[in-house]
Amino acid sequence: MNTSVMYYDCTNYFFETEKPDEEIVDEVTGEIILGPRQFGISKENKTSPIVEMGLIMDRRGIPISMCIHPGNTNEQLTAVPLEKEVIKMTGNKKFIYCADAGLGSYNIRKFNDMGGRAYIVTQSVKKLGQEIKDIVFNDSNYRLLSNDDAITLKEMRTFNKKDANNLSLYNDFAYKVIPANTAMDTGLYEEKVYKNGRTKKVKAKGTLHQYIIVTFSRKMMEYQRTIRERQLERAKKLLRLKDPEKIKKGPNDIRRFLKNTSSDTANYVLDMDKIHEEEKYDGFYAVATNLDDSAKDILAVAQNRYKIEDCFRIMKTNFDARPVFLRKPERIRAHFLICYTALLIYRLMECKVDDNLTHVTTSNLIKTLRNMNVVNMDDMYYKSIYSGSQALDALERCFELQLNRKYYRPSDLNKIVKKFSK
Numbered sequence: 001m002n003t004s005v006m007y008y009d010c011t012n013y014f015f016e017t018e019k020p021d022e023e024i025v026d027e028v029t030g031e032i033i034l035g036p037r038q039f040g041i042s043k044e045n046k047t048s049p050i051v052e053m054g055l056i057m058d059r060r061g062i063p064i065s066m067c068i069h070p071g072n073t074n075e076q077l078t079a080v081p082l083e084k085e086v087i088k089m090t091g092n093k094k095f096i097y098c099a100d101a102g103l104g105s106y107n108i109r110k111f112n113d114m115g116g117r118a119y120i121v122t123q124s125v126k127k128l129g130q131e132i133k134d135i136v137f138n139d140s141n142y143r144l145l146s147n148d149d150a151i152t153l154k155e156m157r158t159f160n161k162k163d164a165n166n167l168s169l170y171n172d173f174a175y176k177v178i179p180a181n182t183a184m185d186t187g188l189y190e191e192k193v194y195k196n197g198r199t200k201k202v203k204a205k206g207t208l209h210q211y212i213i214v215t216f217s218r219k220m221m222e223y224q225r226t227i228r229e230r231q232l233e234r235a236k237k238l239l240r241l242k243d244p245e246k247i248k249k250g251p252n253d254i255r256r257f258l259k260n261t262s263s264d265t266a267n268y269v270l271d272m273d274k275i276h277e278e279e280k281y282d283g284f285y286a287v288a289t290n291l292d293d294s295a296k297d298i299l300a301v302a303q304n305r306y307k308i309e310d311c312f313r314i315m316k317t318n319f320d321a322r323p324v325f326l327r328k329p330e331r332i333r334a335h336f337l338i339c340y341t342a343l344l345i346y347r348l349m350e351c352k353v354d355d356n357l358t359h360v361t362t363s364n365l366i367k368t369l370r371n372m373n374v375v376n377m378d379d380m381y382y383k384s385i386y387s388g389s390q391a392l393d394a395l396e397r398c399f400e401l402q403l404n405r406k407y408y409r410p411s412d413l414n415k416i417v418k419k420f421s422k
Helices: 079-089 106-111 130-137 153-158 164-170 218-241 272-279 295-303 306-318 329-355 362-371 390-399 410-421
Strands: 005-014 050-057 063-070 096-099 118-122 174-179 189-193 199-203 211-216 258-260 268-270 284-289 374-377 381-384
Touching: 005 079, 005 306, 050 079, 050 306, 050 329, 063 079, 063 329, 079 096, 079 106, 096 295, 106 118, 118 295, 130 174, 153 218, 164 218, 174 295, 211 218, 211 295, 218 258, 218 268, 218 272, 284 295, 306 329, 306 362, 329 362, 329 390, 362 390, 381 410
Parallel strands: 005 096, 096 118
Antiparallel strands: 005 050, 050 063, 118 284, 174 211, 189 199, 211 284, 258 268, 374 381
């Protein structure tokens, strides 16, 4: 395992029930324990109770550890406790914490700024303070990520993309490194605990050594504008309904482009100020880090975050981890432990196959493993009822178990089982 970088993310799983779990009082300690199935913000927009899972994986996508929490748990409170467990597991080994913006709070960054650790987290450009935004939108000091040549945002936005000579530029990024601490208002909040035990989010005032690496991509700008144009077409159709009850704004909802121009009657129109404000951020992407490494290396680490999303997709889609039909907390934990173990075995197998310079898709590899059955033929021998495939050939090259044969003696299968159990 390559634990130089630890990726962390959270997801949740819905249950086929309409009622959340009740609070349980520990008979020994008197502690009130919240049941795992609780109403929360579902990643799949489900209205049923959910359970939250936090997952840490290494640089190659191999899961290192996981945690299970009630569905109404704040994700940001789950990262540091799991990290502490991983630090114990690895013998205080230094690593880089990498996560998206939702799991990159001030407290998390502060924790990973100690003990020789580091962090790379996605940073929302919209949430930056005005001082840093002015630096972001200023044309000076931008460079191409590929060769470090100087370039301006105006040049990136206006070059002729149909010119074959500009193809590499179209696929390139402009970047700028901005030294930034929390005194410059990076949009971070920290949890303040009062004497009565209550907590409140307040603007982070402590100084945190970090850099904001901002990138701009022409390709990403055009993609985001295409998405917005489609959303605006849907918003115009919604306007024709003239139903104020249906117009509720959300951060990623087409209704955010609508506003009511009258305080007495429903007179909704397109909010052009909102549209123009969003267009300013098209093509921009940013990460925050306390590393002094090159921007190219730091961004390469951040781009591998897709692997942890892939882990969740495999568990939910290929391993049928949800919906869950269990009720008792210990069985719920056992269910997700089985899913986690299956993911670990799959990822180890996938890495082994990749090391042999063979790529096999997730669905093909899992389908091949599920189909590898044999039938007893008159207690004399066993016959395989699966056929050869690219995935089977890749597994055979890696593990040399002779699983690509048509017939097996009982002793042959016993040898394979013994080899697995070593």
